[in-house]
Amino acid sequence: MTVAEELQKLSQLRESGALTDQEFASAKAELLKGLNESSRTPSFSGITANQWGLFLHLSQFAGGVIPIAGFVAPILIWQLKKGDFPEIDAHGKNVANWLISLFIYACVCFVLSVVGIGILGLIALAVLGIVFPIVGAIKANNGEIWPYPLAITFVK
Numbered sequence: 001m002t003v004a005e006e007l008q009k010l011s012q013l014r015e016s017g018a019l020t021d022q023e024f025a026s027a028k029a030e031l032l033k034g035l036n037e038s039s040r041t042p043s044f045s046g047i048t049a050n051q052w053g054l055f056l057h058l059s060q061f062a063g064g065v066i067p068i069a070g071f072v073a074p075i076l077i078w079q080l081k082k083g084d085f086p087e088i089d090a091h092g093k094n095v096a097n098w099l100i101s102l103f104i105y106a107c108v109c110f111v112l113s114v115v116g117i118g119i120l121g122l123i124a125l126a127v128l129g130i131v132f133p134i135v136g137a138i139k140a141n142n143g144e145i146w147p148y149p150l151a152i153t154f155v156k
Contacts, residue, residue: 102125
């Protein structure tokens with residue numbers, strides 16, 4: 001049922017006497033409030049801390065479009081929003097630690113690829129580089145701060 005149909009139904013109920021004017025006004029206000037909240041496009045100032053955390057974690061995938069953006073975008077979001085939302089500072093530190101750790105692990109695996117075992121390590125890192133940001137984004141959207149497993153703590 002559309003909002004217009006619901007408003008029409010409320011109006012009919014008021015006219016028939018099933019609803020008082022006060023009940024009608026209250027129901028109409030609730031209906032319009034829900035419409036405004038669901039149809040409003042959030043501006044950058046209306047984005048919550050959980051959403052910024054989600055963006056921060058998922059911005060690591062920007063490297064698939066622009067090579068260095070997967071490292072720059074999360075750090076940029078972290079630095080720009082950590083003053084507005086304390087949670088973003090914790091998310092940013094977790095992501096920064098993971099990116100640094102990932103780089104170190106990749107260098108070690110690259111050197112070990114001469115022996116052959118490094119290739120398996122690079123494949124594992126590629127999988128973790130996809131899975132960890134997704135899990136971190138889901139946790140951030142739920143309001144949780146999730147430290148990435150295997151991340152070495154460089155930034156506290």
